[in-house]
Amino acid sequence: MSLQDVDRSILANGGVKAEEYLQRAGAKLRQWLSRYGLLAAFLVFWQAASSGGWINPAVFPPIDAILSAMWRGVFGGALLDDIAISLQRSGLAFVAAVLVAIPLGLFMGQVRPIEQALDPILQLFRQTSALALYPVFILLLGLGEASKVFVIFWATLFPLLLNTISGVKEVDSKLIEMARVYGASRSTVFRRVVLPGAVPSIFVGLRLSATTALLLLIASEMIGANKGVGFQVMNAQYNFQIPLMFAAIFILAGLGLIANYALVFAQRRLCRWSDVSI
Amino acid sequence: MSLQDVDRSILANGGVKAEEYLQRAGAKLRQWLSRYGLLAAFLVFWQAASSGGWINPAVFPPIDAILSAMWRGVFGGALLDDIAISLQRSGLAFVAAVLVAIPLGLFMGQVRPIEQALDPILQLFRQTSALALYPVFILLLGLGEASKVFVIFWATLFPLLLNTISGVKEVDSKLIEMARVYGASRSTVFRRVVLPGAVPSIFVGLRLSATTALLLLIASEMIGANKGVGFQVMNAQYNFQIPLMFAAIFILAGLGLIANYALVFAQRRLCRWSDVSI
Amino acid sequence: AAQSPDQVTLRYLASHGSISAHEFASELGYFDGLGVKLENVGYASGGPESLFGLASGSVDIGSAATPAVINSIASGNDFVAAYPTNGINEEVKSIFYVLEDSPIKSIEDIAGKTIAVNTLGAHLDYAIREALQSKGLPQNAANLVTVPGPQLEQTLRSKQVDIAAVGYWQATFNGQIVDHGGVRAIFDDTDVLGEIAGGFAVLRRDFVEEHPEAARNFVEQSARAADWSRENPEEARALLAKILDKRGENGALAKHWTGFGLRPGARATERDLDFWIGVLEREGSLPQGKFKASDLLLRTTASAAAN
């Protein structure tokens, strides 16, 4: 028995035969199926149900009709503008929410009096619907981009804020004590202990908020807009252009999925330490 | 010096003089101010701005007008029905979301293949707007309660699910190992280790979901309803009854605040161990 | 009311602060004894929610603006347009308002200005396009933004838009704006579109086939109620106020109501639909020549006779 044999692990990379390639492809396929099988099945079922007439194809158009509407919209260029302006609105709101919620959450989670003072009013705000308050926002911010971005920001703020506060509170107090003993300033404790410790929770908040930012496009582009993916959803619905409506919804969902997996990926990169031994 | 003096702590409860009462009242007041001062200031500012005419009182009616509309609605009994039916819708949706999201989240957080299989489709669903899909839900579920509850359920599910999954993943794996070593079945590990460990995160999800359940009332009662607080918000807006609209919004916010603080209280009771030494 | 053995109940969605001819007919008792009964199952906040309800079988009467009706049928729903629910004529019209002191005086001035409309791709949108075209301006010369009815006045007065287009069906909002004063009308949609229907009540074809009598009675009595309301506008407003109050809405708003804007007998013309079929074909959302107005309209003996 020998211990502590520190040797470089050598990647065995000999000639791979055709069989092996096949086997590997099979394994890849199985893996893909176990991940995306359900999703694929859902889409196949939809297509079959719609074109087979089990569900009303006027309300649930077949996937191919949706895709062709999307294709025409995107490559005809019509929807590209919508996507650009919507991304700008959501992006601004999301960035603003991040810039407000994370520092505020870090503070509120750490400093009890601040939390006590801010909590009631923030909770009240949280409970008021951005949708219902839209007239109020228009009054204060006008019909332009500001009110749209603000409506989205408003709804996007709270999932992130709540998750950040909770994440901060769950950080191991022993580590904070350790940092304090070594003379870390409050901001250093935040940066080096509290923030990394709250990362998983903050990322849940980020993922919820990113989704909210995109979903709120529909509500915020209901007023004072003539462009945007959310506008297209409601406008297509109003004019009963269902494939176009679904195309716009799918585009929103696609953007949401991209944002979600980008955040999941970012979290994995940041938290590589947590599965170093795998 | 004596160690380990285990003696019952005696509550010193002698005669309290008038001054002391005053002092205590002062301290209470200060405490109240530090908690609710900001909120009170906000309401006072609103009232002044509106009745002073700094902001358009047609859009921001003064607080007293709102309160009197609320008073008439609630004590006239007109809004009571709305509150009852809305609470029923939100309550059903919330309970359903809890019953689905927590077990599902516990599973997905613990069992990697299940997470891998369900994640893509759930993420897709999460990114699709309940608001935009409402007309589609009507096709599947009709115009009655089912579709309203389902729209709320749909939006309420995901904050809870994501927070539960993340909470489960953050549970100290050393404790799970310990439980496994003692022969705990999977369900026992869930119940006695994973669930209590994920409580803080689950409660954030519950609080976000409870708010969502109430806010979605406005969207869900926009179609096919003639009762409900959310319905009243929109109906009052279309009928130029702005104080009534705000009254309905405030009632929604109030219900949300109650739900929020009830959950905060419940979490504190459940997690008494975490501040035993305070 | 006499209960005939084959009583048919038609469910429908009401709309905030407004009324349809069939609701009047029901309130006036026109359906009594004819085996037709209406049932309000809630509200729709504008848009074609009722068409989705109709497709799902949750309601039996849908109603929506003409392009939505055409699209819904074109996309495979087996619907028929029963009768026009509203339209524009000399009494009922959509008006384009500006603030009193605005430099905008006529259609020529609207180029480059911001106009609030309730939705794009529909009646007001095309009214503006026609207006611009009639003056030799490009159709997209004005900047349209969507603003829901309740916020129209607010956005105009706070100068967030230059022009507020108040639809002919938004009588209450129109009344409010006029009551509060300080605004000036620059043109209306009849100037450019002439008389045309704006929206239709829609029935499912299988429903019509199953209950031809009820469908015919529904159309005839609704038309009769529309005629009554045109001939007795004061009584009609009083009745509307009563209905609104009964529904728990604001009956005081009934005084703004100007009527349905329908032809006698709620008659539909081919142009009501063909105008929109043309628009949709030009946009490419309808195949060329596939739909004709006559395919979409419900033919009852009454409406056939009126044609």
Added chain:
Amino acid sequence: MEDVQTLQKGEIALRDLSKSFQIGGRSLRVLKNVNLDIRSGECLAIVGASGSGKTTLLRILAGLEAADAGKVLIDNEPVTGVGNERAVIFQEPRLLPWQTVLENVAFGLEVRGGHARHARERARHYISLVGLAEFADAYPKQLSGGMAQRVGIARALTVQPEILLLDEPFGALDAMTKLTMQDELERIWREENVTMVLVTHDLEEAVYLADRVLVLPKNKDGNPKIIEIDLARPRNRSEPGFVQYRKDLLREFGLH
């Protein structure tokens, strides 16, 4: 004890056990071809330098870690995971922070399906045994380091396993408490015929409690060594034989 050995279960066999870890792209070999038979009812101590693989070996025995190669047999059955015949005292206390001392100690028995009231009773017994009767209702946050460790010990004893795996159980205890606990452990071992694998840094403890001591080598090419402790029980720490064994072990570590 020899006479009951055949009736008793808890025999462990390690066959060609190897284990490596990946650290920063490098592979670190921790165990290499370990072969060992642990007799039923025996007390085997494992000593070795910090990082020599003691905990890793114990985790493999517990079924918490899979070996890269080789296998572990318990009563001739290969180990594939955790098992109810084994209990572990971890190097850290691993207490559930949301449960009191009593609940933590009863935990092991309860999750095995034991009757809750019975579990609590037995838990109370072992809590007294580790000297924490007064703290039965305290939460882990309220305990000192050594107290928490004793709770972990009580929890493992409460389930009365056939095989007890101990990872430095008395490391955080003061001299006096440690001696008491060692005597208690020996008594339990004797009375209940439990097979014990005891990882320890305290060589005196190893000589006092173990039948045999496994010394894991410090340098990677060394071989593990087994030292048989041939002393009558109860052992006396100051008798010359005892002192000699202790010296021998120290020499294994390169001391004196």
Added chain:
Amino acid sequence: MEDVQTLQKGEIALRDLSKSFQIGGRSLRVLKNVNLDIRSGECLAIVGASGSGKTTLLRILAGLEAADAGKVLIDNEPVTGVGNERAVIFQEPRLLPWQTVLENVAFGLEVRGGHARHARERARHYISLVGLAEFADAYPKQLSGGMAQRVGIARALTVQPEILLLDEPFGALDAMTKLTMQDELERIWREENVTMVLVTHDLEEAVYLADRVLVLPKNKDGNPKIIEIDLARPRNRSEPGFVQYRKDLLREFGLH
């Protein structure tokens, strides 16, 4: 050493220190009227039974816990919180799981505003000193118990404090590593004139390192006792004086 004492800082005075905890509605008195002067540059060991209040006392010195009554003076200044002249080695390693060994060790110096590159360099020095040079890039999850503890030690040494508070620093180390570490610690203490308060369960360690040993009493009404270790350094563990001190201490614990 006596000659530099006046120049040196790190003098600690405890005045009438008392501390109680609430456990389940009961009040548990842990420290009662502790008075003590710790001389600058002295090494004071604290021994006592598990739960006798050693960690609590150390935490009060560190400024992490407020005493119920009495005060702590450092260089005649009352202690109100943590301070850069002190560093603590906790009873648990308390490593940041998201940082490597190197980053963890450099942490203390970095947060004090030290130059990052300089901090890393000094960190590497102390990492080698505790024998973990090969593991500088490993994450805490990849360390054994004793290795993690040594990282904690390295972190505290890296900041070169005037006062070093150590809570059972070598508890999880094997005999050999422990001896090496003790010698290193003594060398650092001597060379850098640091004042040390060392909580330990290892009485031999106390006698080997300390100028004086404070024995906290086990029963609640006893008084703490101070034993002066009057042996020349470097000390020899087998010389009769040493053995005698160890015996004396054991007797304090009621042993032998």
